[in-house]
Amino acid sequence: MAGVDYSRLAGEVEGRVFLPGSPGYRVGSHLFNTRYKHRTPAAVLTAAHTADVQRALVWAREQGVPVVARNGGHSFAGYSVGDGLVIDLSRLTQTRADGSTGLVVAGGGAKISHVYDAMQPYEMVFSTGTSPTVGVAGLALGGGAAFAARRYGLTADALVETTVVLADGSLAVANERENPDLFWACRGGGGGNFGINVSLTFQAHPVPDVTTFYVTWKWSDAAAVLEAGQHMVRRAPDDFAARLGVWTHGTGPGAIRDNAEVTLQGQYFGPASECLEILDPVLTAATPVSRDVAERTFWEANKYMVHATSGDQFALRSNYIREPLSGDGVETMLSWVERWPGSHNADGGGVGLFSWGGAINRVAPDATAFVHRDTLFLVSMDTSWTDDDDPGLIAANLDWLDGLHAGMAPHVTGSAYQNFVDPHLTNWREAYYGANYGRLVQVKQKYDPEGVFSFDQAVGS
Numbered sequence: 001m002a003g004v005d006y007s008r009l010a011g012e013v014e015g016r017v018f019l020p021g022s023p024g025y026r027v028g029s030h031l032f033n034t035r036y037k038h039r040t041p042a043a044v045l046t047a048a049h050t051a052d053v054q055r056a057l058v059w060a061r062e063q064g065v066p067v068v069a070r071n072g073g074h075s076f077a078g079y080s081v082g083d084g085l086v087i088d089l090s091r092l093t094q095t096r097a098d099g100s101t102g103l104v105v106a107g108g109g110a111k112i113s114h115v116y117d118a119m120q121p122y123e124m125v126f127s128t129g130t131s132p133t134v135g136v137a138g139l140a141l142g143g144g145a146a147f148a149a150r151r152y153g154l155t156a157d158a159l160v161e162t163t164v165v166l167a168d169g170s171l172a173v174a175n176e177r178e179n180p181d182l183f184w185a186c187r188g189g190g191g192g193n194f195g196i197n198v199s200l201t202f203q204a205h206p207v208p209d210v211t212t213f214y215v216t217w218k219w220s221d222a223a224a225v226l227e228a229g230q231h232m233v234r235r236a237p238d239d240f241a242a243r244l245g246v247w248t249h250g251t252g253p254g255a256i257r258d259n260a261e262v263t264l265q266g267q268y269f270g271p272a273s274e275c276l277e278i279l280d281p282v283l284t285a286a287t288p289v290s291r292d293v294a295e296r297t298f299w300e301a302n303k304y305m306v307h308a309t310s311g312d313q314f315a316l317r318s319n320y321i322r323e324p325l326s327g328d329g330v331e332t333m334l335s336w337v338e339r340w341p342g343s344h345n346a347d348g349g350g351v352g353l354f355s356w357g358g359a360i361n362r363v364a365p366d367a368t369a370f371v372h373r374d375t376l377f378l379v380s381m382d383t384s385w386t387d388d389d390d391p392g393l394i395a396a397n398l399d400w401l402d403g404l405h406a407g408m409a410p411h412v413t414g415s416a417y418q419n420f421v422d423p424h425l426t427n428w429r430e431a432y433y434g435a436n437y438g439r440l441v442q443v444k445q446k447y448d449p450e451g452v453f454s455f456d457q458a459v460g461s
Helices: 006-012 025-029 050-063 112-122 136-141 180-186 219-235 253-259 272-285 298-304 327-338 358-362 391-411 428-447
Strands: 016-018 043-046 067-070 085-088 095-098 103-107 159-165 171-174 196-203 210-218 240-248 261-268 290-296 313-321 349-355 377-385
Touching (some): 006 016, 025 043, 025 085, 050 085, 050 159, 095 112, 103 112, 112 298, 136 196, 159 180, 180 428, 210 219, 210 272, 210 298, 219 240, 219 272, 240 253, 240 327, 261 272, 290 298, 327 391, 349 391, 377 391
Parallel strands (some): 067 085
Antiparallel strands (some): 016 043, 095 103, 103 196, 159 196, 210 261, 210 290, 240 261, 240 349
16 A cells, blocks of 8 residues: 555564565466456565464554455455555464363364374364365354364354454454353354453364265266255265265357256265265166275375365355255256356366255254254355456356356345355345344454454455
């Protein structure tokens, strides 16, 4: 920002301040979704410790500089980077685990990989995501769910305490006893809203071995597999979790149709023999093209289940369903996948149904800020492209995604997952937070009355 002297900030902190063009600036402002790579902050502070975060916030308020915290840079809408000062937490990765209590304390810059490295020697775990480079703070603040969530609950549900740097630079410890309203908001109220979380403590649990599975079917069997798969998940025990996917990739109608496939991926906390019994309805609904069912340690499974993506540029919209989709709902979904306009991104486009329920749904919707506690599946709809695709094709991809989202509207709840932040969502307050939004606004007014932490979908905006 013109007229701001960042050298003063550099003299007040132990970390490094990077300006555009300087080494380190690009690393500290990189976004996973390169759709927003044009965003160029005025400066990046790579904080050395919590005191740097505090000093930076005081300085930014004095200078009138907008500020945003960044860890993994995985905000789907690019909200991890603004046009002012980015406080990069990537050095605050210190994570320690206590095998006797099951408590795991993670720094505000810790990634999922850091958390797993700390927990593995003690054979304990709490529910996290499937990408090792995602920041655990942002994951927890917006909910956090993957294949262990039906057994252990959300990442937010495992949070027992967090230390937050507030807008005025002060520190606040939040748990059930201290600042309980802030603690409530930090469990599902979304990242970047109430302060900068520099430490998070989670309750972990002993973890057994698991069975993983990955199955594919040809496109002509998609309807039968989706019908059987949805009912299978509804009847399955909490130890079972799965993702049903229908997707395609390539360029040109012929390639898109030829590349379309149906996938089922997930894990079961138990032996393969029991897992196969649970899978039987979907395995017999149609003959798989490929099938991999194997017993693994949790840590082997964790590496096997890493979400592989080419990243680049993408857009995603989400929703939830409480009951299996009707035949009409399945037909609508499949017909839209067949109409995907194509791109050069190997991730392609399609729909994923992530199993919900279990321990997630046993928490009351107002017990934490995360309100989505009555659902069967999280529905993820996405498309992707690269710089090799011309503007017309990119526009067609975005139009396709909007059409898919609108076409599925009669078959879904109308809600959305706040960690799959959607900048095109007009009713985001209700969709993300439902009846909890009013209470979140009260917390925002108490801890950030001047709206220092602000972005397009910030609570209170």
